[in-house]
Amino acid sequence: MSHLAALSKLLGSDTSLISDPDITASYSRDQAPFASAAAPFAVLLARSASEISIALKYANENSIPVVTRGAGSGLSGGANSTADSLVISLEKMNQIIEIDTANQIARVQAGVINLDLDTAAKEFGLAYLPDPASRDWSSLGGNAATNAGGMCCVKYGVTGAHVRAMQVVLASGEIIELGKATKKSVTTYDLLHLFIGSEGTLGIITELTLNLEIRPAAPSTLIATFPSVTKAAAAAAALLQYRPAMLEIVDQTTLKAVEAWHPLGFEVAGSVLIMQLDENHSLCEAALETCKQFDLIDGVYSDDPADAADLIRVRKLAYPALERMGATLLDDVALPITKIAEFVERVEKLSKEVNLTIGIFGHAGDGNMHPTIVHDHGDLAAAERAQQAFGKIVEIAQSLGGTASGEHGIGSIKPGFVTKEISKTVIDLQRAVKKVFDPNSILNPGKKIP
Numbered sequence: 001m002s003h004l005a006a007l008s009k010l011l012g013s014d015t016s017l018i019s020d021p022d023i024t025a026s027y028s029r030d031q032a033p034f035a036s037a038a039a040p041f042a043v044l045l046a047r048s049a050s051e052i053s054i055a056l057k058y059a060n061e062n063s064i065p066v067v068t069r070g071a072g073s074g075l076s077g078g079a080n081s082t083a084d085s086l087v088i089s090l091e092k093m094n095q096i097i098e099i100d101t102a103n104q105i106a107r108v109q110a111g112v113i114n115l116d117l118d119t120a121a122k123e124f125g126l127a128y129l130p131d132p133a134s135r136d137w138s139s140l141g142g143n144a145a146t147n148a149g150g151m152c153c154v155k156y157g158v159t160g161a162h163v164r165a166m167q168v169v170l171a172s173g174e175i176i177e178l179g180k181a182t183k184k185s186v187t188t189y190d191l192l193h194l195f196i197g198s199e200g201t202l203g204i205i206t207e208l209t210l211n212l213e214i215r216p217a218a219p220s221t222l223i224a225t226f227p228s229v230t231k232a233a234a235a236a237a238a239l240l241q242y243r244p245a246m247l248e249i250v251d252q253t254t255l256k257a258v259e260a261w262h263p264l265g266f267e268v269a270g271s272v273l274i275m276q277l278d279e280n281h282s283l284c285e286a287a288l289e290t291c292k293q294f295d296l297i298d299g300v301y302s303d304d305p306a307d308a309a310d311l312i313r314v315r316k317l318a319y320p321a322l323e324r325m326g327a328t329l330l331d332d333v334a335l336p337i338t339k340i341a342e343f344v345e346r347v348e349k350l351s352k353e354v355n356l357t358i359g360i361f362g363h364a365g366d367g368n369m370h371p372t373i374v375h376d377h378g379d380l381a382a383a384e385r386a387q388q389a390f391g392k393i394v395e396i397a398q399s400l401g402g403t404a405s406g407e408h409g410i411g412s413i414k415p416g417f418v419t420k421e422i423s424k425t426v427i428d429l430q431r432a433v434k435k436v437f438d439p440n441s442i443l444n445p446g447k448k449i450p
């Protein structure tokens with residue numbers, strides 16, 4: 001009997017097990033443009049942990065690779081499948097099980113979309129804070145599996161800081177619970193956080209218990225222009241004293257791309273910082289004074305929520321403006337905040353060497369930069385140079401004490417860089433951990449660790 005027939009029999013006739021190649025092909029890749037992918041032999045649109053348990057048990061016994069898929073918004077090829085694999089999609093497991101206002105937690109199935117939870121929490125004056133730019137379509141399970149960040153994470157922390165407990169289906173098919181719904185818990189080793197950022201390589205997250213917070217007040221927004229990215233980056237480090245709930249940077253190349261599309265008046269700026277304060281709004285004036293120490297060209301702020309959208313517009317337009325110029329490769333590295341300026345200068349030099357536009361923007365407050373390489377559509381030689389530049393950017397970050405990924409994950413496109421920043425002993429420990437949870441290496445093989 002084929003694997004498809006056997007799985008179908010085990011799961012029952014009303015299960016959504018898809019083998020139509022036109023449909024399975026649409027589950028074969030995420031949003032990373034150059035990661036390899038091939039249609040899986042089947043896609044299971046799982047409806048429960050028990051269905052996943054049955055499928056994993058069979059896959060484990062038959063050494064079938066399994067690729068877990070949230071919403072497929074990933075940018076590292078993490079959810080990309082191979083020809084002989086089974087994709088397990090969590091998209092149908094999208095129930096908010098409970099919002100417990102007294103304990104300020106939510107219990108959700110892993111396929112719930114991030115923004116849907118925040119919208120539901122809003123009715124109770126609460127918020128689910130981690131805010132990846134993809135929050136209107138990425139899943140909470142995918143966010144946990146990549147430890148997703150976002151703009152407000154400079155103040156509130158990334159996804160992992162908001163997860164209290166989870167249900168996981170192991171490769172063996174066994175269903176386990178990790179963590180506690182309590183706010184504090186230090187009993188035994190912290191296996192919960194081993195699964196945060198594990199990118200589908202240790203087990204499948206089926207349920208999450210997440211922190212909800214009292215909804216922050218509408219923020220004041222400040223935008224400041226500087227003559228150079230060096231000055232803006234130095235100012236960013238100084239602005240952390242005001243506990244910003246957002247601190248973003250945009251470089252001159254990206255500003256020029258935005259200006260060419262939507263003129264916003266940044267022609268003379270070498271770089272822009274955008275900051276939000278959701279408490280101590282009165283500190284905006286002091287923050288502007290701080291900016292003056294770094295050759296501020298111009299700065300404005302407003303506590304009117306209606307102005308906020310206008311003031312952060314340049315940051316929102318950063319990536320789409322570069323996308324308009326050609327095919328893009330969006331990189332993701334994290335650095336000590338004090339190294340941002342040097343990083344940007346070295347990437348600008350690289351841009352000249354490879355003769356390609358590289359715009360840089362990102363979460364200055366976290367040192368999490370997104371250099372975006374642009375090349376002409378259909379220019380294969382330029383695409384090749386772009387891929388090389390993508391790797392060189394990672395190496396520049398690593399040489400400055402940074403890391404290969406701040407939030408998008410390692411997936412299938414960056415395992416080769418891991419050994420450049422992690423010792424062999426630690427890699428061996430990581431491989432040993434993987435073996436404990438997934439002895440037959442069926443879960444997202446080849447991803448996350450080399």
Ligand SMILES: Cc1cc2nc3c(=O)[nH]c(=O)nc-3n(C[C@H](O)[C@H](O)[C@H](O)COP(=O)(O)OP(=O)(O)OC[C@H]3O[C@@H](n4cnc5c(N)ncnc54)[C@H](O)[C@@H]3O)c2cc1C
Nearest residue numbers: 070071072073074078133134139141142148149200205407
């Ligand atoms: C326009 C755009 C903007 C983005 N902005 C941000 C941003 O600001 N911050 C950020 O961090 N990321 C961002 N991303 C990347 C992406 O949205 C995140 O990585 C997100 O967390 C992925 O969620 P997903 O549900 O789409 O997961 P997928 O892409 O489906 O999967 C991502 C990884 O998680 C694994 N996985 C998914 N679900 C589970 C599960 N239930 N159990 C175990 N493993 C699982 C997959 O196997 C894969 O390795 C952006 C992407 C796009 C396209």
